[in-house]
Amino acid sequence: MTQEVPYRRDFELDTTSIDAPIRIRSRGRAVLADPMTNRGTAFTIEQRNTLGLVGLTPTGVTTLENQAKRTYAQFHRASTPLAKYLHLAQLRDRNEVLFYRLLTDHLEEMLPIVYTPTIGEAIERFSNEYNRPRGVFLSIDHPDTMEDSLLNFGLATDEVDLIVVTDSEGILGIGDQGIGGIQIAIGKLSVYTAAAGIHPHRVMPVVLDVGTDNLGLLSSDLYLGERHARIRGERYDEFLDQFVKTVHRVFPNAMLHWEDFGTTNAHRLLTQYRGELCTFNDDIQGTAAVVLAALLAAVKATGMSLEEHRIVIFGAGSAGIGIANLIRDTMIRDGNTTTEADALRQFWAIGINGLYVDDQPELLEFQKPYARPRADVHTWDVRNPHHITLDDVVRHVRPTILLGTSTKGGAFTETIVRLMHEHCERPIIFPLSNPTSRAEATPSNLIKWTDGAALVATGSPFPNVDYKGVRHYIAQSNNALIFPGLGLGVAACNAELITEGMIYAAAKALADMSNEWRHGSSLLPGIDDLRRVSATVALAVASQAEAEGVARTPLTDPIQQIFGRMWQPKYPTIEAI
Template sequence: MPSADYDQDTTDQNSPLRIKARGRAVLANPTTNRGTAFTLAERAVLGLKGLMPTGVTTLENQTVRTYEQFRRGSTPLAKYLHLAQLRDRNEVLFYNLLTSHLEEMLPIVYTPTIGEAIERFSHEYNRPRGVFLSIDDPEGIEQSLLNYGLGEDEVDLIVVTDSEGILGIGDQGIGGIQIAIGKASVYTAAAGIHPRRIIPVVLDVGTDNLGLLNNELYIGVQHARVRGERYDDFVDRFVSTASRLFPKAMIHWEDFGAGNAHRLLTRYRDDYCTFNDDIQGTAAVVLAAILAAVNVTGIDLHDHRIVVFGAGSAGIGIANLIKDTMLRTGREETEEEARSRFWAIGINGLYVDDQDELLSFQRDWARHRDEIADWTVDDPSQIDLLEVVREVKPTMLLGTSTKGGAFTEEVVREMARHTPRPIIFPLSNPTSHAEATPADVLEWTDGQALIATGSPFASVDHKGIRHRIAQSNNALIFPGLGLGVAACGATHVTEGMIAAAANALAGLVNAYRPGAPLLPMMNDLRMVSATVALAVAKAAVEEGVASVSFDDPIQQVYSRMWRPKYPVIEAI
């Protein structure tokens, strides 16, 4: 990342950091600052003598000190703000702390705490990070991206949001930049993508959040969210400009609203290297858990009956990937036959083909009215979850609805009556929005349910067996996918690459032991990410979308994984 003050080759983890700046300018830059870890010789040559305490500290001791400070945070938001300030002060120390305590800190820098940080963005605003693009200044997109200071070969990832569908809290306007920054931090901590090879971006297209618009401290554009042709033109200008300036970068779409997420992915996926984590990342990690659960049940994936409750962007994304997996595994069946194993439920009940309110990406998953003509229901125009479970007798129940407690005791017990090992995934975030708790599901199924959740839950003891609850966290997939794309120079992200990521993740667990989790736990994400990256890159090569020779796969993936350590300094 060339700069007037420093220079370093971010593709080589052993590259020296060449520093031109002197004195307090060195300490003010999180890339060049290492605080008390500067040696006496480095202090002398960089003009730092007398600007810090005399003692020289190791990175390890700095990490111990900052961890103690982190632990003193009285609330999750206070801990988040402490980490954000550390990142703005000393980048290497921040990432060494984060990678050393990743399982503990992931809920702070990512979900669920990131949601509160986003809501408080205009109140807690401190140091700008990322790129802010305003729909009122589309001509400024190119200059804004160039001002970030990176060259065309220096960007692996662009994480972008328009903030309409932030987690479970909806439209958050310009505060959505925090989710892009959080994702960038996880890419680095979990997969070793160099922190200066990622650009977080927010598309500030306005907000329909009246609380923000009426808040004098709000620092986004002051008007309602722009939609329609003007929105599309703005997004198109961003995509074409970003891809021209940074041709090797994957564009990662994050937290777009349901009306745009599928539409934009479909629009750009064939022409650009692009990936939607809410659709494809969620689908991949859920598919991995499903594959592990299916192996335990002994029932072939093709023979499962699957209910998707809350079939929006994430739910339909999951259904699509399961469907594509069915089609790839050798059975002679059409897409229509594969879809016949799914029942999708939305805000107005079971999707039926005569419902006008269905979006285009949902319509393919609607049942024909004559298929359900003989069902016993209270209201044929709005068939609820319990009625679907009674009629379908599903073996798999996936919740992406954000309706806390929707998987009631009656629903779960009804499902368990018809299948000995029900697969039940309450996937909604945060915890309060989960469709059921693992403890309840295990109680209502006499410990037989196979469970993965979207939020972290503690282990559950049931009749002498400790059940470790798999968290279907996208951090198990997206960092490794981004690393794999970068390692092989993929020009597109294909469904085959997504499926390869899911299969690699599923292969890391042994779910046959009673109480074993269906997914790897979150304490070894770097190994998980490397495994996923290797599978993704190999799939890219097989599908002809890799742009570099991939003849030493393990080394090529490993060598791209930056590790937080202080590089050798060359004063220039």
């Protein structure tokens, strides 16, 4: 049964249909004040008369296309990335359809503005640049207000497909950002809508304000979050558990997307709740899926099977181990590797204390499966057996795949790369850390040091590389190639869980869209093709959900069910009520 929201809306809109009219009950300036009902100078004369708008806008009537042209020019007049971000944020708060039309038309150009890397600065400056509230702010100091806070957002029980939540501890590469983390949830949801057509009125951004250990924020008079150190331990766990149970009760059809939690909590919370409700961690599962997609395309180009490769993970934290887990499971699912132990023998994981070895006490539970037995490295010629470096590992292991998630810029040196290439005809090297300054190597160097043989994907956007008459198109291992389609697929079939099979299906669908057979081709589709990519991924995810028996809505007409859920940023027909 639909749960009523605490107040009457000024409009009615069937958000499950892409062609539904918008039924507006407000009049005059109230119409212009709501970003979903406002269309500014695009209101026709008849609509202006009906809605009490005569005299409240310039007399000329324009089109959505011309509005988009005007706002795009304004966007380019903004002098800095942050100014461009603020311009788009103000546009979204004024006219939601126009915002998404602009973003969809220029997604490749604007994605770095509404999401990484520019959103990092917006998050840091949230309290300084605060303008209009957007999202739900839940305080650990006021847990009794949680359900009311969620309902006050204005969506009924059956109107929420997706909730993106963060506790702001592990924001991008800038760490604990307190209440400013709401911006990462907002940015993520903008991509879900622009890339996959998730309706902007079927999503909810949430920040869990549990305090902050960022002394700069606590010392600022302008900081808008709870002014105390970050709460941890039992009280934190109780608050998180209350949140999960409340969301599952109030919005039982919603997919819960965890974003930028700290490493320890990210793995722990995903493990704890993934079997209870439809939940997903993009930093772990989304990153892993898009890297696996690029890897599957690259492996096909090498002519070797995946389980034959020797894989080094440099920077084996939350994202690195998430990638390793999905590769391991793929070896078992698709290859001749029959046991987990067999698959794990193909990995060498490196952290801040060097190669993971089973006698290291500082390893976290999720890292321990990747620790090598001390006996495996006992005979290695290394300077410090208790801190075995990347150089040591490459010399002794002779890897065929090198993945970087360390944020240690330049760690893949010329010596290491050339040594790897000596023993591997087509080395697969993915410097995945963001931003570009923290990438473990640049594609141009990797191509040069391997005489054009390296198969490369990066975490940040890099220019293509021309080398000896061949243009190498550099794949960006961007999570936006996976998570929007995953969310769309889950919504289309109303999945009750997100399984490892669904994550793998998303990666496989993405990998199948590459042209790995052509030398120099990108290992992944481009960001400019996100609508098609998202629809393809969504179809694979929904089909896998149905095959595994976790789809609550049958796929009677899969393509139409996917396409029919992809909201288009255009002005709907208006009915005055």
